[in-house]
Amino acid sequence: MIPRRLVVIGLIFAVLAAVPLYGADYYTGLATKIMIFGLAALGLDALVGIGGMISFGHAAFFGIGAYVAGLFGKSGIDEGLIVWPTAIAVAALFGAVIGSLSLRTRGAAFIMITLAFAQMLFFIAASLPALGTSDGIGLPHRNSLAGHSLGRAVDFHYVVLLLLAGALALTDFLARTPFGRAVDGIRQNEPRMGALGYNPTIYQLACFIFGAAVTGLAGALVANLSLFAAPDNLHWMTSGTLLVIVILGGVGSLFGSVLGAAVLIVLEEVLAEVTDHWMMILGPVLIAVVLFGGNGLAGFLLRRPHGRTS
């Protein structure tokens, strides 16, 4: 029998793949946005859910990816095969620096220091003329892929879908390798793993860099979606949004990030029509999920009759 988890993931991707077939461009764009934020949150879930590192500054890497795309766009380079790997590499590099400094601390101090780094980058982006100050950087048009234009919303949608599927499969795979299991063990009991001979910091740093890289790719994609890299991409509110998506979707579930992004973005879209204070409605929803949902939407979907998740 196919594991329930795979069935759920299959269904999610089937729905995402079907949107352009049945929906107008508006809905395709919405679904693309869901996938991009799902990808960004996937990177954060690798940190939080597997590595046990609660970062409140993960938007730093989202923004870095977006600005890489923006700077390339400004200089006339629009080949995705150049832009996206560069965004991944630059985000990973920043991840290595920020991660190695932040991992000198744990717990609440770690949350604060990651927040501080992200806010520092925010203020740099918002004040540097080369980065467009608070206006950000506009992209003249979307990146192409191996010379093929992604100007049509549908084409871009499917490319994002493939990238998301690839990132999810890779993260899932890594989590099951000896390396992933070690990171998971360190989350559960760090001193114990130290006594077994693991250097906790090295493993956590590798996990941090991986999460930064995944979210960096999402940043390059979001800049392509909105044709814009803005300081907002780096703002702590965006970090908070990513955390909310992870919690809504189910911490450590990985694929739940896509579900969390879907709920958040659809809610935002629907409620923003009705009221400016849609966050006031989201708040109680989030509390309900945390209190009653077990482990977010993923936990709900994978729940067994006797309450254990697989």
Place this chain on the structure above:
Amino acid sequence: MAALLEVRGLCKTFGALAVNQSVDLTVEANQIHALIGPNGAGKTTFLAQLAGDIRPDAGTILFDGTDITGLPAHRRAHLGIARSYQVARLFPDSTVHDNVALAVQACSRWARSVGRAAAGIGELNEPVAALLERVELAHRSRIPAGILAHGERRKLELAMALASRPRLLLLDEPLAGMGVEESQATVALLDRLRRDAAILLVEHDVQAVFALADRMSVLVFGKVLASGDPPTVRRNPEVQRAYLATSGEVPPC
């Protein structure tokens, strides 16, 4: 020949409580050194400092001639020090097999463990099975560690400690919670282990201690009262008095 482990003047206080007061202790290679003492004497704290989980306030720890006092726990593990915990520290949701696998794979370089990912965790199966066989837990390998009985947890702890092929085993009450048969089997196992490793054994089971120990030290209120070969230590009047005064136990004669 230099001793495998040489501890000099180890001191540790928690607030006003001096838990270890200038403790000296030597463990020779391939010997079992028993560390006994009443509850709260500071035995677990002492082991934690040797393993690197707690920093001593003063003193030096020499392992195989090198000063390891400032090394983090994982570096000491690489040098060949392994420990088991008084309160078993397992990964309760993982299976018995996976707990040991985690310990086995700790001995391989992390970069290699990523590289070998494609070959998969299956590669660990053989050493894991061998370790579980050794502690007589093979039949429980598919069970979550969290539902093991008390004595079985101890055995699993032991298997995990043995995974790195350590030269020095720090065992904190490995027999606690075991039934008579389990206990005898474990004593026999520890006896055989002497060929491969030295053991610093903290244990309340007096019979086991005297069956196994090549040397023993008595820790009372953070101080070493006596140290030497077991019959001599047993006859030491100070040891007898300390035992009568603190725990009411009559020392084994």
